[in-house]
Amino acid sequence: MTIKEVCEKYDITPDTLRYYERVGVIPEVTRTAGGIRNYTEKDMGWVQNAICFRSAGMPIEALIEYVRLFQQGDETIEARCQLLKDTREQIMEARKKYDIALQKLNYKISRYEEAVKTGILSWEEEPK
Amino acid sequence: MTIKEVCEKYDITPDTLRYYERVGVIPEVTRTAGGIRNYTEKDMGWVQNAICFRSAGMPIEALIEYVRLFQQGDETIEARCQLLKDTREQIMEARKKYDIALQKLNYKISRYEEAVKTGILSWEEEPK
DNA sequence: ATACACCTTAGAGTTTGCTCCAAGTCAATG
DNA sequence: CATTGACTTGGAGCAAACTCTAAGGTGTAT
Structure with a gap:
């Protein structure tokens, strides 16, 4: 799915989506050979979550922290759980x-x- | 009540209170002869409301609009009612x-x- | 193959809502 | 009356979260 389609689906601007990826609110998105973003279902899941939690006032920083922990693997499961509880x-x-x-x-x-x-x-x- | 006392009561900074007054989120506060703010019960009511609605995400602009309508008198009652419903x-x-x-x-x-x-x-x- | 719409990046700019600062004024106390 | 601390103003500064711009690359429809 192209960035435009994702944007239409979730009513968000491409700038915001790229911004989210740049700062780490969502992990790096899948790309075509030419370097164009091609969102998979997994990517979309991250987008959906980011939008949902942002709309509930969760700060960008907390979302970044969660993604960072997630990418560090299973040893951060407890930390992630705590972060979600605090949130x-x-x-x-x-x-x-x-x-x-x-x-x-x-x-x-x-x-x-x-x-x-x-x-x-x-x-x-x-x-x- | 001095600005400091109001701040302690509502857990807010003097800067924020003065800012609210300056931009019109609350009407002009009662002053002493020397020009120092001396909050009456009425003033405090406005402060309390501002804090309450701000904490629910109501934008500064909407609060200013409400105060502006209020100061225009009874002919704005319907407009104020509508503003509150929209809020x-x-x-x-x-x-x-x-x-x-x-x-x-x-x-x-x-x-x-x-x-x-x-x-x-x-x-x-x-x-x- | 050449438009054409859409995509890319880095970096600057904008908006909202405070928050801080400097320079000066007011008021309570010794 | 002098000191001390809280108050005043105007204006600058700041943080968060986008949002926009410029300069250029991609991809697809004719």
Whole structure:
């Protein structure tokens, strides 16, 4: 699969994909004889993972570290496991903050919807 | 309340608080005669909201827009309501991605934990 | 074989959101 | 009233994560 096809599939730019490979967020991609990237299923799996974890706020650095450990072979299995657990902790922590924000938003929106109907904007405490 | 006290309360730096005020993420803060910031309860409410929504990934620009609308008075109530709904949509979208990442992580971690015990690292499909 | 679209690299530039610095002001204490 | 420490501003600097540019190579359709 060409870089363009991968980009369309995952809605990402070629620049970003090349950047990910350059810095080590994904391992080096398979190439044609002419040097053009030709993504295999395995390559795509790495891409998919990178996109998924990035979209959950996992920093580039952590992804690079995981790939680095992976490439060092089986003796890094425990380290990789720990890295994933730490990552999970961070994502769960972040998600908690999202939930709190959503609660706040829901409260505000309910007040605003009432205000739009009645013309009266009332807050329990602080007017914001 | 002085800037320092507010910073301690919300675990944020004075630079960030001043930055928020400068760009309009929070409205102008109450000052002493000498020009020193003296945060009222109302000011603190804005600070708390800014921190909460920022931690859920709401962009600075959206927060500025909200404050701008707020300062224009009651005729912007509907616009503010819409902005909050759009924000909620985005945060819920982002949270979905967090959940997907967490599922992936849980699967990987379970495989790794087995590998740590048995020495065998097995994947359903792609080895990653 | 010659366009033509698409690919390559190295390296510079951009955006977002802070973070730091210098030079000066304010206020509490001895 | 002098010292000390926290506060002020404007503006520069920085880190993360892309994003763009220039100059050139690849591959395929006519």
